[in-house]
Amino acid sequence: MTLLRIEDLNIDYVTLRGRLRAVKSASLTLGGGEWLSIVGESGSGKSTLAMSIPGLLLPPGRITSGRIIFRGKDLTSMSGEELRRIRGSEIGVVFQDPLTSLDPLRTIGDQMAEAIMEHRSASSKREALEMASAALESVGIPGDRVKYYPHQLSGGQRQRVMIAMAVMLKPKLLIADEPTTALDVIVQANIMRLLKSLQQRMGMSVMLITHDIALAAEVSDRIAVMYAAEIVEEGPIDQVIENPLHPYTEALIKSTPDLWREKTLYTIPGNPPDLRSPPRGCRFHPRCHKAFEPCKAKEPRPTRLRGRTVACHLYG
Amino acid sequence: MAGLARYLLIRALLIIPTVLILYTLVFVIMRVIPGDPVQAALGTRYIPPEQLELLRERHGLNDPLYVQYFKYLAGVVRFDFGESLVIEGRRIADDIKERFPATLELTIASFIVSVGIGLATGILAAVKRGSKLDTTMRVYSIVAYTLFIPWLGSMLIMVFSLWLGLLPTHGRLDPRISLDHKTGLYVLDSILAQNWVALKDALAHLILPSLTLGIVLSGAYTRLVRANLSDALVSDFVRAYRARGVSERRILLHALRNSLIPVVTMMGLQMAILLGGAVLTETTFSWPGMGSYLLEKVEARDYTAVQGVVVFFSFMVGLISLVVDAIYALIDPRIRY
Ligand SMILES: Nc1ncnc2c1ncn2[C@@H]1O[C@H](COP(=O)(O)OP(=O)(O)OP(=O)(O)O)[C@@H](O)[C@H]1O
Ligand SMILES: [Mg+2]
Numbered sequence: 162m163t164l165l166r167i168e169d170l171n172i173d174y175v176t177l178r179g180r181l182r183a184v185k186s187a188s189l190t191l192g193g194g195e196w197l198s199i200v201g202e203s204g205s206g207k208s209t210l211a212m213s214i215p216g217l218l219l220p221p222g223r224i225t226s227g228r229i230i231f232r233g234k235d236l237t238s239m240s241g242e243e244l245r246r247i248r249g250s251e252i253g254v255v256f257q258d259p260l261t262s263l264d265p266l267r268t269i270g271d272q273m274a275e276a277i278m279e280h281r282s283a284s285s286k287r288e289a290l291e292m293a294s295a296a297l298e299s300v301g302i303p304g305d306r307v308k309y310y311p312h313q314l315s316g317g318q319r320q321r322v323m324i325a326m327a328v329m330l331k332p333k334l335l336i337a338d339e340p341t342t343a344l345d346v347i348v349q350a351n352i353m354r355l356l357k358s359l360q361q362r363m364g365m366s367v368m369l370i371t372h373d374i375a376l377a378a379e380v381s382d383r384i385a386v387m388y389a390a391e392i393v394e395e396g397p398i399d400q401v402i403e404n405p406l407h408p409y410t411e412a413l414i415k416s417t418p419d420l421w422r423e424k425t426l427y428t429i430p431g432n433p434p435d436l437r438s439p440p441r442g443c444r445f446h447p448r449c450h451k452a453f454e455p456c457k458a459k460e461p462r463p464t465r466l467r468g469r470t471v472a473c474h475l476y477g
Numbered sequence: 478m479a480g481l482a483r484y485l486l487i488r489a490l491l492i493i494p495t496v497l498i499l500y501t502l503v504f505v506i507m508r509v510i511p512g513d514p515v516q517a518a519l520g521t522r523y524i525p526p527e528q529l530e531l532l533r534e535r536h537g538l539n540d541p542l543y544v545q546y547f548k549y550l551a552g553v554v555r556f557d558f559g560e561s562l563v564i565e566g567r568r569i570a571d572d573i574k575e576r577f578p579a580t581l582e583l584t585i586a587s588f589i590v591s592v593g594i595g596l597a598t599g600i601l602a603a604v605k606r607g608s609k610l611d612t613t614m615r616v617y618s619i620v621a622y623t624l625f626i627p628w629l630g631s632m633l634i635m636v637f638s639l640w641l642g643l644l645p646t647h648g649r650l651d652p653r654i655s656l657d658h659k660t661g662l663y664v665l666d667s668i669l670a671q672n673w674v675a676l677k678d679a680l681a682h683l684i685l686p687s688l689t690l691g692i693v694l695s696g697a698y699t700r701l702v703r704a705n706l707s708d709a710l711v712s713d714f715v716r717a718y719r720a721r722g723v724s725e726r727r728i729l730l731h732a733l734r735n736s737l738i739p740v741v742t743m744m745g746l747q748m749a750i751l752l753g754g755a756v757l758t759e760t761t762f763s764w765p766g767m768g769s770y771l772l773e774k775v776e777a778r779d780y781t782a783v784q785g786v787v788v789f790f791s792f793m794v795g796l797i798s799l800v801v802d803a804i805y806a807l808i809d810p811r812i813r814y
Contacts, residue, residue, distance in 0.1 A: 245719075248720055253720075256713060256720075258713060261713035262714055262716075263714055264714045264731055264735065265735070265809070265811060266735060266808065266810060267731070268810075272718075275721075275727065276721035276723055279722050279723055279724060310811070326717075
């Protein structure tokens with residue numbers, strides 16, 4: 162059962178310095194209960210793609226074309242009010258920095274109860290607070306912490322609170338944008354374990370944004386690799402890690418110590434392109450050791466190959 | 478709330494040294510000013526030396542300095558600021574009791590005007606950032622900020638009093654109206670006395686001065702609110718509120734609260750300055766407050782009066798900073814814990 166289908170999505174940031182296409186012709190599907198991770202270097206457009214789904218693009222970001230079909234309805238053509246009702250109830254979001262994502266002036270219980278009452282207009286403040294404290298318990302935080310202010314909690318606890326807030330209304334989809342990047346290593350592992358167990362318990366789908374392909378390999382069902390605003394490869398996680406089709410995916414794996422057990426780690430030469438003036442042809446060709454003539458001239462089109470998708474001239 | 482009470486107590490105790498330092502400063506400055514105060518107050522009039530000596534004795538100016546320092550301080554804590562050098566037998570505390578309510582009333586009214594206009598324009602500008610409305614508000618803030626009070630006051634008098642004949646030109650109350658001055662705040666007094674004619678007249682007198690002062694002071698709020706609120710509106714926690722489906726109206730309230738601390742700081746500063754007397758406004762509208770009082774007394778070289786007003790003012794500053802601290806703590810839990 163498909164929960165989410167993104168079709169040929171284009172997203173631009175139009176600034177005084179010019180137009181920047183941060184997501185180009187992206188297509189993806191995500192099944193119910195499935196975990197999809199999106200990996201790629203910094204600036205490749207991962208957050209932009211993910212945040213466009215619940216309508217949380219930062220200005221001046223705008224979807225210029227394409228569709229986002231969530232549970233049969235196109236989110237890109239919904240009104241702001243319709244989207245608002247979906248956010249928090251059917252789609253939950255966890256952000257990178259738990260230190261700045263909570264309102265420092267209000268107790269976490271107030272912040273949780275407010276969201277609950279927005280979506281369940283029938284419930285009283287007391288019921289909402291009870292729900293909030295149950296949600297806290299479900300992420301391993303004592304329920305009486307609803308009375309706490311954000312500054313009274315540690316970074317890891319705050320991220321648990323953010324997760325509790327994102328899942329408290331049992332969403333069908335959880336989007337987590339680098340949820341562990343701001344935390345220290347041990348806390349990172351705990352948070353990932355928590356997310357995995359919540360996904361299994363609640364049967365929700367997860368879209369995880371990360372630049373850590375080794376982390377993605379541990380928890381995901383599927384993986385999508387982004388390079389310079391494009392999805393260059395997508396497929397089941399085991400197949401992609403074992404047998405990467407796109408040279409960029411291969412390079413990413415070979416430069417990750419946890420995945421590449423050889424003595425010499427690979428480093429990708431050069432830098433990712435400026436999205437205001439991306440290279441002609443395949444965007445990866447200036448850094449690709451398998452590049453040949455057509456790569457410089459023609460953009461590769463995504464090709465389906467044994468349940469996977471890859472955009473590379475090596476594959477027709 | 479125990480945390481809040483403790484915090485306020487500490488703040489209150491900290492204010493004592495502040496006020497003492499201010500008092501000492503005033504005391505020292507008044508003494509180092511060259512010339513004999515009694516002689517200065519009398520100006521060019523000739524007074525026999527024996528009588529001068531009598532006056533000095535009477536005002537305690539012949540005591541050693543430290544005795545003067547503590548004697549005066551002891552008076553101040555009992556709200557006694559000594560006797561006028563110019564008008565024999567006139568207590569400065571009585572002058573302050575008479576003049577301060579006028580200043581307080583004008584301060585409260587213009588504070589409401591400036592904060593009201595400042596918040597409204599600042600919020601509009603921040604919410605519609607980058608639009609024509611935003612530009613309009615920014616221009617307003619600069620214009621308001623640079624307006625000269627006597628000029629704006631005269632303009633308003635010209636339009637509303639002389640031309641339209643709607644509002645009085647000066648003073649606080651029509652002398653034909655009798656009103657029992659319980660608090661000295663005429664608006665409050667007339668409500669207490671249920672004297673609606675007086676209320677209407679007191680309000681009518683209050684409108685132009687408070688509008689003049691309020692408009693000029695509002696420009697700074699517009700800028701401050703706009704800058705802080707538009708930062709708050711793009712902050713991570715606002716995005717997180719949005720991600721939970723909280724309505725934009727509620728998000729605006731939360732963002733506003735988060736941008737309020739610097740605004741409260743400025744409110745405190747303005748309040749302090751206003752309570753010292755808005756000299757230009759008071760002279761433009763013949764408003765009998767502390768500003769015009771201080772001006773009169775400086776001109777008359779009434780040394781004890783000037784000293785009394787300044788010391789009184791430093792106590793007000795201490796009081797306001799305590800109130801500001803309390804508001805900080807109410808807004809921000811990180812301060813009260
Ligand atoms: N608000 C914005 N205004 C203008 N350009 C933006 C904005 N947000 C992102 N971009 C640009 O869009 C491109 C994609 O950014 P995005 O944040 O989606 O990348 P990312 O893959 O999430 O990177 P990271 O790993 O650093 O989070 C970048 O070139 C970035 O500079
Ligand atoms: Mg990102």
